Amino acid sequence: xxxxxxxxxxxxxxxxxxxxxxxxxxxxxxxxxxxxxxxxxxxxxxxxxxxxxxxxxxxxxxxxxxxxxxxxxxxxxxxxxxxxxxxxxxxxxxxxxxxxxxxxxxxxxxxxxxxxxxxxxxxxxxxxxxxxxxxxxxxxxxxxxxxxxxxxxxxxxxxxxxxxxxxxxx
Amino acid sequence: xxxxxxxxxxxxxxxxxxxxxxxxxxxxxxxxxxxxxxxxxxxxxxxxxxxxxxxxxxxxxxxxxxxxxxxxxxxxxxxxxxxxxxxxxxxxxxxxxxxxxxxxxxxxxxxxxxxxxxxxxxxxxxxxxxxxxxxxxxxxxxxxxxxxxxxxxxxxxxxxxxxxxxxxxxxxxxxxxxxxxxxxxxxxxxxxxxxxxxxxxxxxxxxxxxxxxxxxxxxxxxxxxxxxxxxxxxxxxxxxxxxxxxxxxxxxxxxxxxxxxxxxxxxxxxxxxxxxxxxxxxxxxxxxxxxxxxxxxxxxxxxxxxxxxxxxxxxxxxxxxxxx
Numbered sequence: 031x032x033x034x035x036x037x038x039x040x041x042x043x044x045x046x047x048x049x050x051x052x053x054x055x056x057x058x059x060x061x062x063x064x065x066x067x068x069x070x071x072x073x074x075x076x077x078x079x080x081x082x083x084x085x086x087x088x089x090x091x092x093x094x095x096x097x098x099x100x101x102x103x104x105x106x107x108x109x110x111x112x113x114x115x116x117x118x119x120x121x122x123x124x125x126x127x128x129x130x131x132x133x134x135x136x137x138x139x140x141x142x143x144x145x146x147x148x149x150x151x152x153x154x155x156x157x158x159x160x161x162x163x164x165x166x167x168x169x170x171x172x173x174x175x176x177x178x179x180x181x182x183x184x185x186x187x188x189x190x191x192x193x194x195x196x197x198x199x200x
Numbered sequence: 201x202x203x204x205x206x207x208x209x210x211x212x213x214x215x216x217x218x219x220x221x222x223x224x225x226x227x228x229x230x231x232x233x234x235x236x237x238x239x240x241x242x243x244x245x246x247x248x249x250x251x252x253x254x255x256x257x258x259x260x261x262x263x264x265x266x267x268x269x270x271x272x273x274x275x276x277x278x279x280x281x282x283x284x285x286x287x288x289x290x291x292x293x294x295x296x297x298x299x300x301x302x303x304x305x306x307x308x309x310x311x312x313x314x315x316x317x318x319x320x321x322x323x324x325x326x327x328x329x330x331x332x333x334x335x336x337x338x339x340x341x342x343x344x345x346x347x348x349x350x351x352x353x354x355x356x357x358x359x360x361x362x363x364x365x366x367x368x369x370x371x372x373x374x375x376x377x378x379x380x381x382x383x384x385x386x387x388x389x390x391x392x393x394x395x396x397x398x399x400x401x402x403x404x405x406x407x408x409x410x411x412x413x414x415x416x417x418x419x420x421x422x423x424x425x426x427x428x429x430x431x432x433x434x435x436x437x438x439x440x441x442x443x444x445x446x447x448x449x450x451x452x453x454x455x456x457x458x459x460x461x462x463x464x465x466x467x468x469x470x471x472x473x474x475x476x477x478x479x480x481x482x483x484x485x486x487x488x489x490x491x492x493x494x495x496x497x498x499x500x501x502x503x504x505x506x507x508x509x510x511x512x513x514x515x516x517x518x519x520x521x522x523x524x
Contacts, residue, residue: 032213058336062283065329085318093325093358100332101355104348157314158373 043070231443271432283337288437290330295444305468317375338429346425350416356502361403363510364396367517381460388459404449412490450479
């Protein structure tokens with residue numbers, strides 16, 4: 031009973047955060063909504079018996095990305111200007127994208143054959159050795175692809191920063 | 201053998217409640233005593249006497265607590281009410297959650313997580329958001345400036361902090377704080393990782409927003425930084441959070457580098473707290489000795505000195521571990 035309540039609390043957090051992120055006009059609330067939603071997701075991971083994924087979710091998405099967005103936003107004028115009026119064309123496009131994405135994901139999940147497996151003992155599954163082994167064997171391609179994406183992001187950031195410099199000097 | 205306090209209870213939620221109650225009680229008393237210690241130490245360093253009410257000036261803190269508790273909770277007129285009220289809680293709550301992870305004795309611990317270090321690094325990042333919301337929700341330019349500085353500082357110093365913890369994980373091949381303490385049976389890791397310890401202490405001082413890294417609340421420039429508009433117990437929560445963060449950072453340094461509860465003759469817990477409070481005295485000593493840095497010096501120190509240094513340290517550790 032109590033466990034059900036905990037799960038539904040996290041689901042509610044995800045939904046409330048998502049709604050706040052999608053429908054808020056003030057950019058700070060959008061970021062807070064995103065943070066709440068991601069926190070709820072971390073709670074769900076924890077409930078599914080993956081404390082490591084939950085901790086990583088909090089570390090990367092809340093401690094890293096949300097804080098980085100806050101950081102970027104507070105150095106810009108985005109916080110002090112009035113939010114622009116809703117644009118019906120953009121709104122329609124966004125709704126279409128969301129519906130297509132939701133439909134595709136729902137379709138995939140409905141079609142998938144999930145196997146019920148006994149969750150491995152937490153002590154073994156999340157040891158440093160097991161994690162390192164998994165990252166460098168089974169998830170090797172994903173791991174490398176992610177590093178590549180991060181490298182591209184860094185190069186992009188450097189490019190943007192370089193282009194801005196000469197303007198300031200002149 | 202170790203016993204998880206959490207597993208002594210039938211009901212996990214009851215265990216959670218009891219653990220939180222113990223930790224909250226400890227952290228409150230600890231904050232009051234640390235404020236007393238800080239005032240006495242600063243007085244000694246500045247050749248003053250310090251608080252004098254009661255024996256050793258101890259009663260002063262009780263009176264101060266009464267004052268804080270009975271003060272009116274003011275809310276600025278155009279402040280964002282919800283964010284303004286939530287922010288102090290968001291700053292304090294992560295520390296409470298994290299304090300349960302520390303193995304204070306070799307026999308009784310709250311719960312031995314095998315990913316404790318990831319949890320610590322993850323959850324300690326949340327209070328930055330609390331500080332930012334406090335500054336933004338206050339609708340005060342000094343508060344906002346303090347929050348902006350705080351976020352920049354916390355992001356910058358979190359990187360060397362994480363990089364200084366990784367060598368320990370590489371040596372011990374575990375992320376459980378209990379096992380890390382066990383691994384220091386023959387020698388504490390301060391002997392093999394002195395640079396990591398120094399980087400850790402500096403970064404932890406910056407993460408707790410204490411002098412010489414206290415520019416988020418620099419009183420000569422920003423009144424009181426992000427908590428300018430707070431009064432009464434809401435301000436008190438920020439104060440509690442600062443001192444609890446100190447305890448947390450020093451406890452982590454104790455476990456990672458100083459061998460945790462290990463020590464001759466005295467009981468485990470006594471050794472643990474001796475080490476923690478020695479580090480805290482060191483941090484207070486910093487505060488009353490070093491002048492405040494300028495903002496560009498602070499950022500430069502993090503990115504130009506600490507990050508490369510910790511990366512080099514990581515590289516050397518890797519090489520040594522590979523060869524040995």
